[in-house]
Amino acid sequence: MEHSIQNVVRKYPESDKRQVALDRADELKSQIKDYLQESKNIPTGLMLEQTFHERKRQILNYFGAAEDDWNSWQWQLRNRISDVEVLKKLLHLTGEDAGQIEMVSKKFRWSVSPYYLSLMETDNLMCPVRMQGIPSIQELQDIWGKDDPMAEEFTSPAPRITRRYADRLIINVTNQCAMFCRHCQRRRNIGEVDRPAPLEEIKAAIEYIRKNPEIRDVLITGGDPLTLSDGWLDWILSELDAIPHVEIKRIGTRTPVTMPQRITQELCDMLERHHPLYLNTHFNHPKEVTAEAMKATRMLAKAGIPLGNQAVLLKGINNNPHVMKKLNHELLKIHVRPYYIFHAKPVKGTTHFVTTIQEGLEIMENLRGYTSGLAIPQYIINAPGGAGKTPLLPQYLISMGKDYAMIRTWEGKVFRCSNGI
Incomplete structure (x- = not known):
């Protein structure tokens, strides 16, 4: 009417x-x-703090480690779990489960930080945290995914550079992550060994930026750039600061989610010297919004760094309007603004996570008007072949x-x- x-x-x-x-x-x-009724049944990391604490104690006991070890990001990185025999001692696995993980690991690398493992339900294969960190046999059953659906190899005019837009670009500084997410869009780059980008390649990337004055926005990504040392990051940011036409820098990182111990006061003090600097992270489920994640994001916010979240729409994890709304509400509590919901890319080995576009639009229908604008990200589909981000909305x-x-x-x-x- x-x-x-x-x-x-x-x-x-x-x-x-x-x-x-x-x-x-x-x-x-x-x-x-x-929503009010359903949200009571959606677990959040802040609600589960005591459960996570007990899991932490179990994991520390296995490693013979102490609280100070847990709070060290270097310890977390050194002790990533990537062996099925170790995983069996820390997570309930049947013989079939273990065998399937072994099969997947022959083709796709996996690794999970002790911290992120502590967020997983030990005996629930459908735990939304577990599904993101532990390999599934479905990764080997993918018949239509592509290694590089974004055609990044054709958008790299210089070493370590991805450029799809007129005024901004990406520098890929490492293949290392605190955890190798099962939905990773760059799993083709992971390899079998952690390798930060060679100095000469980073210098070549910075030189490309210096020679192209239309570049005003540089995103530092990977892998995860916060697996690099403070000194290495400080040098890269200082080089970008010295280029007059670079107006802003951005860091894309999942460490506040998978290894929040990385956010130290020393890191924040260093980052604060490089304003204007923005940080986008990658929470996908309310269970990931924990007390430790909140400590990390509040430290970054106190350093004056605006925080955004780039969720990926994932089947069985967050393709539910109530779950996505709850996630966005939890993020706002910890100073993180929902920025994007990405439609999952058809990356080889990950397509069991891909939803329909209609599901994404339904989520947007259930956000607009039903919650505050601060809690409404853009729903984005990446056009095939690296043609760029395209926002999708219900028809208003x-x-x-x-x-x-x-x-x-x-x-x-x-x-x-x-x-x-």
């Missing part, structure tokens, strides 16, 4: 306006009732004429609006 703004405003006498407001409030309460503009536009609101009401004065 078509509405007009004038009718909505004027159809009630002045004396009835309060009652109209009360009726509307009741209507709004009914619209959020289902129905039609448009010279002097009018027909729009659909978040509630499905249709209005005719003036197009101009």
